[in-house]
Amino acid sequence: MNKLILLLTLLISISISAQENKTQNLFVRVFDMAGKKIGKGHIYSINDSLIILSKSKKLKELHLKDIGKIKTKHSGGNNILIGATTGVLVGAILGSVNPPTDSSGGTFTWAGGSSGDELASGVTVGVLSGTIIGSVSALFKNSKTFIIEGNKEKWHVFAESVNSLYKRKKQ
Incomplete structure (x- = not known):
């Protein structure tokens, strides 16, 4: 019985540690003001002036002032x-x-x-x-493009869109 409990505990802990800590599961491509791609990955976190992308278990921070546009989904x-x-x-x-x-x-x-x-x-x-x-x-991919150009109002529209999309997927 003790071995069974130990085995179950081990399996549960492996399962828990294997889960990623993404807040959103939305893939985005981020471009600078000149249209050059500066980042891509799943949204890990987003706040008033920063987006953190997760790709291959590495995190990349991109600041609002550097972002020209954001495209959702893969190309x-x-x-x-x-x-x-x-x-x-x-x-x-x-x-x-x-x-x-x-x-x-x-x-x-x-x-x-x-x-x-x-x-x-x-x-x-x-x-x-x-x-x-x-x-x-x-x-039929239905990806969206958000023109940000370092503008806080446009950034908030994007952030709200991502947050509402995430809330719908979570329900």
Whole structure:
């Protein structure tokens, strides 16, 4: 019984320590006044003149005076990259799983007569279909752009928008 309690305590403590301490789970890209990207990551904290971003367990502070605009969500290219990568993996698996035999043509029967042809066709079909799916999903991304330009009033509009979005997601 003692070992069971010890094991449960250990599992619970590992679970608790593995959780991140993000206040919001919104990914943003931050640009300076010239339009150059100066930061990206999930919003860790936001106050009257500072936003703290979390990326790869590292925190980055960006001050209001340095911020020109903020865009929510990842760029559309991210969707395309994820779609293409997923398509390549799925296509490679489908092309490798069912190689052609004397009695059947394989997954991609038009590909040819060897396992290499099946794999190449699977990767090609996968990258094309994944790229198309990623491109279509990028069209419906619905990201927002907030023009800040170091202005406190515009900053408060952004902060309130983030806080209201976070409260809706939390409920």
